[in-house]
Amino acid sequence: MKRLLWGIDPYRMMRKGRRSKKTESIPVLRLFLVWAVLVTGAIALGWKLYQLQIIQGSDLKRKARQQQKSSVSLYVPRRPIIDGEGNFLAMDRLLFTLYAHPIMFKIDIEEMAGKLGKILPSLTMAELRDKLASQKTGVRISDQVMESEARQVKSLYLDGLELERRHARIYPSEDVAADIIGYVDGERRGQAGVEYSQQTLLARNELILPLSYTGMERLMPTHVPEGLVNLDDLRLQLTLNLRLQRAARAALKGQMAEYKAKRGAVLVMDALDGSLLALVTEHTYNPNDYHEYGLKLLKNWAITDLYEPGSTFKPINVALAMSAGVIKSHERFNDTGRITIDRSVISNHDYYSKGGRGYITVDQILQYSSNVGMIRIAQRMGRKGYYEALEQLEIQEKTEVDLPGETPGYLKPKKVFIRSGIEAAAASFGQGLSLTPLKIVQLHGAIASGGKLVTPHVVRGLVDPDGNFHWQPPLRKKRVFSAQTSQTVLEMMETVVTKGSGKVAKIPGYRIGGKTGTAQKASATGGYQENAKITSFVAILPVDAPRYVVLAVIDEPKGENTFGSTVAAPIVKEVMEALIAIEQIPPSTGGSPRLTAPPLSRGD
């Protein structure tokens, strides 16, 4: 009664007091023994628990993690690239290589071939049997196993089969837009085009996570990091229009084949903001098999290579002279057909057939592409003034296009330009200075956009599947001509298409401004090559609401009648026709749609 023991029935304790002393000693001993066993057990368990949890805890935890978990590199696809209309231009996919080790098979080869044949439709039964019988181990059955097929192979749970996963970037449009998209190498690094220049937007780090899988190969959510399920599905949208790109490529290919040209390029830019709707260079490559092509083809020469633009530069010079206020649109200049400057004789391209034309207006200078007329206009600006005006156009700077490898244009050094008259004279008709085709498009874009130099670009931004933008590139605009000047020059360019050398590009119902260009190519040793020329045609449409600039450049066309008007202008026409249909540009003539609504009158 007096001693109290834990876990002992008090009733018993009370009864115990009335019993004889003989019986009393046995239960106490027994009780003590039971108690001792229980308490020792509890202490021992507690000790063990302490050892497992506290002393060996971290060590055991590590061992457990090792057994349960494996570092899984989670598939995080590189962001897809889509065109302006949402067509996929580049996307990631998983491909598997299936290996077989017949030595480990638990079923015979015939049965195995039957099972695999059902899953892999690209292989016939006979092929599978032959492959499986060829070696004891390491038979490569196929390296083009799709994700769904790989899953089916896995679910067979057969011994002796091995699947190796790899990432593949596919370009469904093949060579149509390769010049812009570029390609990625075996290590998933962009090597050309947007894939290279926008690497930071496209690439996402592969997530290597310590994940636990159940016996059924299901992911256990216990240690899943945040964000695993919410990987964003943003896409990189380009300003490119795949349909227009395709049309431009077809037009360029056709004309290049006809004139057996060395290379060619077609560019279409929306001058409102500088977005490039098409950028085609020939010859090109298929980014799905980039390793089969030479390095030369993998660059975009419309951005990386300079050429002397020739007469397509004349409208720019006219705009510069008008901005400087040294010429007026209705003024006349004496075109003598040939002129001597610094002991060099410069003549018009048609001097031997047409001679001098006498006094002609500025639009006629453009229509006949008169070199002498242009020299006279440039002389009005003075060499220094002309050079400074050219510098304002940022010819020696990059356009900051979002494609890799851009080369800035080239002007003669200021001293040389001012010292000798021949430099300014040559520059007035687009020789002696070098630009990329892209720069020419940007300069004509200034005429089309009411005088603003826009940044040409191909990336519209990162867009989610619902079409909301999450990032857009910052764009720059700089005024170089007045709106009035650019419209006047554009109307002069329209006469080139209606009356002058650009007649080929006429499209009924549309007001189009254009300018041909046929330039001699500079040779590596100085001077110009005899038979090598570069022909081009630039067009701006529609003149009444200028917006699009189309340029075609063909390098070294072969044959007799090779001029900007014969070689390049038909391409531009074909591209413009496609552009009108795709962008739904209404005809210039005819009633323009009324945009202002009459005031609403409402019945009460």
Next chain:
Amino acid sequence: MSVSRHSLQKPKQEKVKKLPAWKSKLPTGLRALLFLKRSVSVFLFLSIAATVIVYSRKEYVEGEWSKSYGELEALLRDERELIATNEALKNQLADLAEKPETGLVPITPKTTIFLDPAQERPLKESQTKTFRGTLGEKTPLGY
């Protein structure tokens, strides 16, 4: 045996004493401990029940999560394959369309019809008169 017989014959006529209620005699400390023991047992039982419920719930949710995640993975996989196949088909069709033997021609302004939008007509005065009077007190709104 004899003892037992004797005892049968002479049953003791002792009065059964009423035992005192043990509880009241227990010291307060012990009673408090007994109470504690009982409440701990109840608490323990409830805890075990709660643990079992929470654990089974967790296992169920984990299973469901894994299942849904598997479905998500499968859907993403299907989406990728569908897009790839769709784009490959589009490209194939576009390539085919460029060949003259298919008889397809590119769209040009000549083959396009541009319609001028119809002139906007002024909105007509509404014919129905809006009721503007006040409701008489006698007219019920409804029944």
